[in-house]
Amino acid sequence: MNGMNLATKILNNRFGFDEFKSGQSETIQALLSGSDVLSIMPTGSGKSLIYQLYGYLVNQPVVIVSPLISLMGDQVDRMNFMGEKRVCALNSMNDWKQRRGLLQHLDQFRYIFVSPELLSSPDVLKRMKKLNIGLFVIDEAHCISKWGLDFRPEYLDLGREIRALGHPQTLMLTATASGRVQNDIISHLQLTNVKKIIENIDRPNIFLAAHQSSNDEDKQEELFRLINKLKYPGIIYFSSRDKADEIAEKIRADGNVKVASYHAGLSNDDRYRIQHQFMDNELQIICATSAFGMGIDKNDIRFVIHYHMPTDMESYVQEIGRAGRDGKESIAIMLYSTGDEQIAQSLIASSIPSDQQINSFFDDPKVKISEQPKRLLQFYMNHDYSREETKKVFAVVAMNKDQSLRQVISYINNVGCRRKYLLSLFDVSFNDHDDTCCDFGNEKFDLDSLHLLRGRNKNTSKIKNDWHNILARLF
Amino acid sequence: MINNTNGALCLLVFSSHQKRRVRLIENLLTGKKTVATLYWAMRYQLLDLLGVGRYFNINQLEINPLVQNGLIMRTDNDQVHLTAAGKQAKEELIQEINGSDLSFALHTFQKIDLNNFKQRFQLLVQVLSERVHHVRQYYPINVDGTNKAFIKKYYRQIDRDQAGALLKDELNQFLSSLEFDRANLFAQELVGFNTNGLTMQQIAANLNQSLFKTALDDLINYAKLVSFISHRDHSIIAPLLNGLSKHSVSTSAEETFTEYQQLRDLKQVEKRRKLRESTVLEHLLEVAIYTPLAGFPYRDFVSYDLENKIIRHLSGIPVDEWDYRQLSDFLSNHLSFFQFRLLEIKRTKQDVK
Ligand SMILES: [Zn+2]
Numbered sequence: 001m002n003g004m005n006l007a008t009k010i011l012n013n014r015f016g017f018d019e020f021k022s023g024q025s026e027t028i029q030a031l032l033s034g035s036d037v038l039s040i041m042p043t044g045s046g047k048s049l050i051y052q053l054y055g056y057l058v059n060q061p062v063v064i065v066s067p068l069i070s071l072m073g074d075q076v077d078r079m080n081f082m083g084e085k086r087v088c089a090l091n092s093m094n095d096w097k098q099r100r101g102l103l104q105h106l107d108q109f110r111y112i113f114v115s116p117e118l119l120s121s122p123d124v125l126k127r128m129k130k131l132n133i134g135l136f137v138i139d140e141a142h143c144i145s146k147w148g149l150d151f152r153p154e155y156l157d158l159g160r161e162i163r164a165l166g167h168p169q170t171l172m173l174t175a176t177a178s179g180r181v182q183n184d185i186i187s188h189l190q191l192t193n194v195k196k197i198i199e200n201i202d203r204p205n206i207f208l209a210a211h212q213s214s215n216d217e218d219k220q221e222e223l224f225r226l227i228n229k230l231k232y233p234g235i236i237y238f239s240s241r242d243k244a245d246e247i248a249e250k251i252r253a254d255g256n257v258k259v260a261s262y263h264a265g266l267s268n269d270d271r272y273r274i275q276h277q278f279m280d281n282e283l284q285i286i287c288a289t290s291a292f293g294m295g296i297d298k299n300d301i302r303f304v305i306h307y308h309m310p311t312d313m314e315s316y317v318q319e320i321g322r323a324g325r326d327g328k329e330s331i332a333i334m335l336y337s338t339g340d341e342q343i344a345q346s347l348i349a350s351s352i353p354s355d356q357q358i359n360s361f362f363d364d365p366k367v368k369i370s371e372q373p374k375r376l377l378q379f380y381m382n383h384d385y386s387r388e389e390t391k392k393v394f395a396v397v398a399m400n401k402d403q404s405l406r407q408v409i410s411y412i413n414n415v416g417c418r419r420k421y422l423l424s425l426f427d428v429s430f431n432d433h434d435d436t437c438c439d440f441g442n443e444k445f446d447l448d449s450l451h452l453l454r455g456r457n458k459n460t461s462k463i464k465n466d467w468h469n470i471l472a473r474l475f
Numbered sequence: 476m477i478n479n480t481n482g483a484l485c486l487l488v489f490s491s492h493q494k495r496r497v498r499l500i501e502n503l504l505t506g507k508k509t510v511a512t513l514y515w516a517m518r519y520q521l522l523d524l525l526g527v528g529r530y531f532n533i534n535q536l537e538i539n540p541l542v543q544n545g546l547i548m549r550t551d552n553d554q555v556h557l558t559a560a561g562k563q564a565k566e567e568l569i570q571e572i573n574g575s576d577l578s579f580a581l582h583t584f585q586k587i588d589l590n591n592f593k594q595r596f597q598l599l600v601q602v603l604s605e606r607v608h609h610v611r612q613y614y615p616i617n618v619d620g621t622n623k624a625f626i627k628k629y630y631r632q633i634d635r636d637q638a639g640a641l642l643k644d645e646l647n648q649f650l651s652s653l654e655f656d657r658a659n660l661f662a663q664e665l666v667g668f669n670t671n672g673l674t675m676q677q678i679a680a681n682l683n684q685s686l687f688k689t690a691l692d693d694l695i696n697y698a699k700l701v702s703f704i705s706h707r708d709h710s711i712i713a714p715l716l717n718g719l720s721k722h723s724v725s726t727s728a729e730e731t732f733t734e735y736q737q738l739r740d741l742k743q744v745e746k747r748r749k750l751r752e753s754t755v756l757e758h759l760l761e762v763a764i765y766t767p768l769a770g771f772p773y774r775d776f777v778s779y780d781l782e783n784k785i786i787r788h789l790s791g792i793p794v795d796e797w798d799y800r801q802l803s804d805f806l807s808n809h810l811s812f813f814q815f816r817l818l819e820i821k822r823t824k825q826d827v828k
Binding site: 073077080081083098252260267268269270271272273274276277280282465466467470471473474475 | 532600603604607612613614615616617620639640642643646647650655658659661662663665666667668669670671672673674675676677680681
């Protein structure tokens with residue numbers, strides 16, 4: 001049986017699917033040919049299935065480098081849920097006892113998730129070397145690129161680490177990467193024989209719109225106008241936890257809809273409950289912060305509204321990509337009120353060390369500055385960058401981020417087809433604008449004709465919540 | 476008036492008649508067990524709050540909003556006290572949360588690791604609930620690895636076909652013993668078959684009460700559950716308490732004190748325990764703080780004469796303001812800081828009487 005037939009058989013037996021989604025089979029085929037692969041597939045297209053299945057195929061351990069700890073935990077949960085128990089996650093959430101236990105028994109796991117920080121620690125790398133790694137996966141590979149906007153310095157060490165591990169076959173995964181970023185990824189890792197699989201990032205079933213208000217009050221009014229009409233379920237993105245909490249509370253007080261806020265401030269207990277309530281449609285709206293990934297796939301999300309603009313279009317594409325994974329009509333709306341770019345600018349500024357911070361850090365590495373810039377500066381100091389070189393690096397990062405933010409603003413102000421503009425940023429051309437595409441020439445777009453107008457409120461059967469009922473339901 | 480958890484906790488830990496140190500109370504809430512923290516917690520009569528911050532996910536007190544609202548007044552060097560308005564807000568709060576249940580719960584919290592007990596219990600409920608309905612594929616709730624392992628092992632030991640029914644029966648009896656709202660709170664948080672559970676915030680909103688009161692009620696519920704299962708034979712929940720007892724005095728301090736009682740000689744205790752002198756003295760202070768007045772041999776360390784001299788020297792100064800550095804040279808030459816602190820502990824216990 002050839003590799004692809006075997007892969008399809010595993011797909012049937014292990015995952016219960018009849019056929020691959022587009023991009024999956026191409027990527028697996030490219031891996032089977034033995035080369036390293038860079039695969040660009042939109043969120044929700046089943047990237048994790050690729051490495052999971054390939055692990056079964058080659059029957060060797062798979063190591064997945066992943067930047068987001070919360071997503072790592074969700075990924076482990078999901079694989080456990082699917083019946084694969086030999087999964088672990090090495091990250092800063094482990095206490096030392098756990099970590100020692102995991103490292104001692106590393107060879108018993110088939111799927112090892114690891115944060116870039118931990119992978120660079122010598123004892124972890126030493127253990128990894130002893131494994132006969134079948135596939136080395138870099139998730140969110142755009143983080144490698146200086147152009148990539150979630151720039152994480154630890155990712156820059158990955159090339160060195162791949163070589164230290166004897167160059168196992170490598171799969172780079174990302175949802176969105178322009179040509180420039182693609183080249184950056186490959187050259188940073190110093191890989192030579194890389195096949196690229198590029199899936200179209202366009203999601204034709206998502207209608208694109210933006211709305212400008214002159215102040216926050218008007219923006220809120222527009223938000224409420226929208227959520228009173230739109231089909232559920234939906235996500236509203238915010239750039240601050242406080243605002244997410246505040247708006248969630250306002251929506252809740254309105255009383256028509258079940259809503260919760262969802263962000264990194266939640267306890268594990270709350271996170272679990274809210275995720276699963278949303279999955280099971282017990283919640284209709286989630287007010288989320290963009291910094292926080294949502295771990296569980298939900299394919300019937302009808303709208304994604306940005307209350308605050310993201311800092312770059314790559315994030316925007318990822319976040320609106322949560323809508324309409326079932327292929328049905330959905331909508332992505334960016335709300336803007338005058339001055340919003342300042343919120344984004346200050347978010348960017350706080351993520352980049354200032355010259356003053358660089359100076360005081362190089363004068364005394366023990367100086368008190370906030371966590372994020374400190375981590376970055378520590379990295380450059382450990383890699384023997386001089387003070388001036390470090391300043392240059394961050395000047396470039398600041399410039400790039402500023403450029404990226406300007407793309408977001410251009411998207412909001414865009415005259416013409418929004419989809420055309422958005423796709424052009426990813427080197428994709430598009431000329432098929434019509435009334436189901438975006439709000440260009442269609443500013444007062446009609447939700448009814450877009451099939452996004454909510455019908456009469458279905459009386460959601462009220463779940464009985466007194467303790468007798470709950471006990472009866474549980475047991 | 477104060478409806479956020481952090482603010483409510485501030486009201487609870489500060490006082491209108493005693494200036495209290497913010498940092499010390501934060502250390503107390505996060506469970507940092509240094510002698511200084513314990514000593515001041517005893518002075519503030521807050522020893523039962525040790526580690527409670529972890530339950531509320533709070534390790535820093537947000538004082539500023541209460542200062543702006545005129546409920547808290549800052550004095551010099553990191554000390555604060557409640558204003559008259561703050562005192563009133565505190566009284567209202569205590570009325571709302573039913574003080575006697577609360578002190579029972581906090582007392583239990585010091586004896587039993589309720590955080591881990593709750594994790595184990597909720598996971599057991601989920602596992603058995605799914606089992607009753609023959610569901611094999613589900614997402615387990617997020618609990619620490621050690622608790623997960625504990626439940627896995629326990630699950631293998633019990634009669635799995637009976638366990639669901641037993642647990643249901645036991646919960647039925649327990650919940651019947653609670654007030655209706657409190658029982659609902661307890662049940663609404665549970666996760667299992669076709670049941671995602673509600674967050675504390677959602678439950679608070681349903682009950683139309685503050686998050687803080689809801690979280691406290693929850694703590695009280697779990698303290699009551701512990702007491703309920705401790706009085707039952709063949710409880711299916713009781714084995715979850717294994718290894719979760721907490722001791723006020725650390726084992727090593729306990730051992731030091733036992734050695735001391737036999738040897739009555741500090742140098743020998745140091746040798747026997749292979750500890751530095753300072754550690755031995757800290758152990759003794761820890762024991763003194765947690766032991767009733769008559770149970771600790773104060774006279775071994777501070778003679779009657781010396782005590783009188785000090786008391787005379789410090790007469791009129793409240794114990795809270797005693798300061799070792801301000802003793803006269805003569806006295807401090809004859810009195811170590813250990814002895815001084817021991818005297819402070821003794822005076823505190825005498826005053827409380
Ligand atoms: Zn268009």
